Amino acid sequence: MNAQQHLTGGSEIDTALQELFDDAPREPVAMKKYYFDIRHSSRFIHDDEGVELPNIEAARQEATTALSEIARECVRGRSRHRMAVEVRDDHGHVLEASVTFVMKLRDVKAIDRNRNASLDAV
Missing domain, CATH: 3.30.70 (Alpha-Beta Plaits)
Structure with missing residues (x-):
């Protein structure tokens, strides 16, 4: 994997982590x-x-x-x-x-x- 693929979320690990964070419930700021x-x-x-x-x-x-x-x-x-x-x-x-x-x-x-x-x- 080159640097460009990593920066754009090209690896399976990056994609999986991004999906995990996107779906994670966020606590509202009081x-x-x-x-x-x-x-x-x-x-x-x-x-x-x-x-x-x-x-x-x-x-x-x-x-x-x-x-x-x-x-x-x-x-x-x-x-x-x-x-x-x-x-x-x-x-x-x-x-x-x-x-x-x-x-x-x-x-x-x-x-x-x-x-x-x-x-x-x-």
Whole structure:
């Protein structure tokens, strides 16, 4: 048997194993409902629907994605903004992902004076 036959399940053993696994009963993954509440500025958006996910890691990834999308939209034109995604299940809060955005405008005139003074010294 060459490598191509093996990769495509060409041997009798490969075919028998594949049939065994195809017919094997699979246990369903227990899904749990997670709710993603959004908090930004003085607003609080309560999630009444929730999302079924397999585990807390999937909920963490979902919260991270949601937070990055919210941040992209909410910080425009603001110098300071805090936002959070609070994740809960049927028993209570399980995690929180938050970001605080701060933009500080430096004293441009002072920076220019220091830069010019440095250039004059050269």
